[in-house]
Amino acid sequence: MCLAIPGQIVSLGPEPHLAVVEISKVRRQVNVDLLQGEALAAGDWVLIHVGFAMTRISDREAVEQLRLLAMLGEDEQAMRELEGYSFDEIR
């Protein structure tokens, strides 16, 4: 739960608190309420905790964070977490 997973925003919306992020070809919906006022755009990288984007980070920091997860042996766990997000508020 303390993992910070980097994800790249693919698209924003359809509701203002949602975005679709991608890492390693896996796409999941995350909540972006904690980044209100950040003027997010597709292509931006964010750090995700338990389904919520928490911090906007640079491309460089995203690469470093991905490598750090691999070095810590937590990259598979991070992917399982991302794939495990099953909330879908659009219905």
Add this chain to the structure above:
Amino acid sequence: MKYVDEFRDPALIGHAADEIRRLAAIDRQFRIMEVCGGHTHAIYRFGLHELLPSNVELIHGPGCPVCVLPMGRMDAGLSLALEHGAIFTSFGDVMRVPGRNGTPLQHMARGVDVRMVYSPLDALEIARRHPSRHVVFFAIGFETTAPSTALTIVRARALGVPNFSVLSNHVTILPAIKAVLDSPDMRLDGFIGPGHVSTVIGSRPYQFIARHYRKPVVVTGFEPLDLLQGIAMLLRQLREGRAEVENQYARVVSDNGNQPALRALDQVFELRTFFEWRGLGFISQSALKIRAEYAQWDAERRFDVPAIDVADPVAAQCGEVLKGVLKPSQCKLFARECTPERPVGALMVSSEGACAAYYSHL
């Protein structure tokens, strides 16, 4: 991608280690606490403790959420499934924490409806899919996860989900650091400040540690080079007689933190008068309870949640390890009765617990 190579460069690691040796080359001990369990995990994983001179000692702090959770809270959470037929949901780390009658996973094996989720929003989704069942989310974590729980409760109200509630075990890091500082056997010289917690609260709230206790704090990242630089910055402050809050992790952590997250915390939670921490005892104003406005989604208000007092196994010395008085290997049960496969104490459960980190990199 030069910057990646730069961080990987063993020469830079060697340079930082040399700088630490130079700064530590006087006749005294330096006892530094890394507050956050993520740092503990990284330190052992990368073998950083082996790069330090013998008079620089790293003490593992209370920043591992499942490690500081009293066993009675686990039983209280499981009682909602056992006695009220609720679906018990929580994060994977919680699934292996023993209560008096076993872990949530063991309850699942006995047929109790226990489900692992990766996000509190997943727990809310389960409630929406099972309108005839009650779903409780066993919420745990410091300021890193508490805003997510807060926003999930706000969503539950906005969506009008009546069959969902949260059992809040959220704790806040500053009172725990203060409890460690006020402990009579405290012999710490400085702190490696948490990384992800600080993205929420910012680096400013640690000022009291520098001002009142005259101990330096360096908020630090998780890369090997980050940690070595953070330690060097602490040693430099100590050698120069300074006690300041410095931010080694400024590429992610700001002075003022994440304002929407802090607003969400304030909107949904208030401080409990006191809360029990495993190993540290009762600490005042150290945990978050759900405000009365959100009572409908507060498991403690909706159900008769028992206050179960379960003493830790007498032989386990989790408290002494948590306060940094003992090293994990000095506990009588370490690697004998207590292992990551069969944890007795919570410090052996999570990979961020001091004992599990120590064990897996022996």
